[in-house]
Amino acid sequence: MLTRKQQELLIFIDERLKSDGVSPSFEEMKDALALKSKSGVHRLINALEERAFIRRLPNRARALEVLRLPDALKVAALRPALKLVAQSAPMPAPAAPRPHPHAMLAANDTITVPLHGRIAAGLPLEAMESDRSLSVPAALLGAGDHYALEVSGDSMIDAGIFDGDYALIRRCDDARDGDIVVALIDDADATLKYLHRDHGMIRLDPANASHTPQRYRPEQVRIQGKLAGLLRRYH
The missing domain is CATH 1.10.10.10 (Winged helix-like DNA-binding domain superfamily/Winged helix DNA-binding domain)
Structure with a gap:
């Protein structure tokens, strides 16, 4: 309907x-x-x-x-x-x-998505809200509701995600093993990591050999979305 x-x-x-x-x-x-x-x-x-x-x-x-x-x-x-x-x-x-x-459709069409502060690609960072927004080329986004987060840290550099990038996130509350997700930990800290379920635990894996995986009980972790794209500014 x-x-x-x-x-x-x-x-x-x-x-x-x-x-x-x-x-x-x-x-x-x-x-x-x-x-x-x-x-x-x-x-x-x-x-x-x-x-x-x-x-x-x-x-x-x-x-x-x-x-x-x-x-x-x-x-x-x-x-x-x-x-x-x-x-x-x-x-x-x-x-x-x-x-x-x-x-x-015009290739330069853009849409405005909420920019919800910074997301840690390292140790969990306090989740931040913001009233800012970000203009994004519409071609980068598919179906669904999206928001953006500024990346902080280097733990996902081997996945091509660098400090200062803007992660474009499709809202969802579940994901498959191997997806890059925004995970909210204990309703306080948010981080960007690979998701894996490991023997009854949630394991959040980095993409940088100098960082170690993080393990949490399932009730500690809430999925806030999956990575849909990246924007990068060159200075």
Whole structure:
């Protein structure tokens, strides 16, 4: 069951693909649905993808394909209202049609994710909250809710994660052995490590031979998310 906004976005994408052969950009979708930010568009797209109404085309930058539409009567009822909203925002000139009916979303589309302080890639660091945010290329994130953490420490350098990097985390409360996770220990300290279950214990493994694994009872550890990507600034 789709919400009204999800249905409106699905129809808007479908009509742009049919008329121009080009998917609308995040900015166009935001304006057409009268949303305040592109992060709202990202959440709607994730919801449509999870419900198998659209899919992201592999090996193409930000390309979407409409797989199916909701009930025809609902589509007919929504189209007039959606067109009025869409026409209130200026639209760019249509791009030249392409042979394939799908198209790329703008490669420079970004979304804003919460930046929740620093995360230890070493010994556990006190979990920090923050009202800051980070702009992230939308292509780095898949389905789900995400947040960012600034990495502190060197225990994950052999996994390519360095002090000062920004870890992009997909929220979840469970993970498989071998996943790189954000683990909250005793509801106080957070760390970024490989997760392993070892003889009734939780083992958090570093990716640096100079650091030793950490072992905790299962009730001491809560999974806060899995690593989805990294951002790095070069100075």
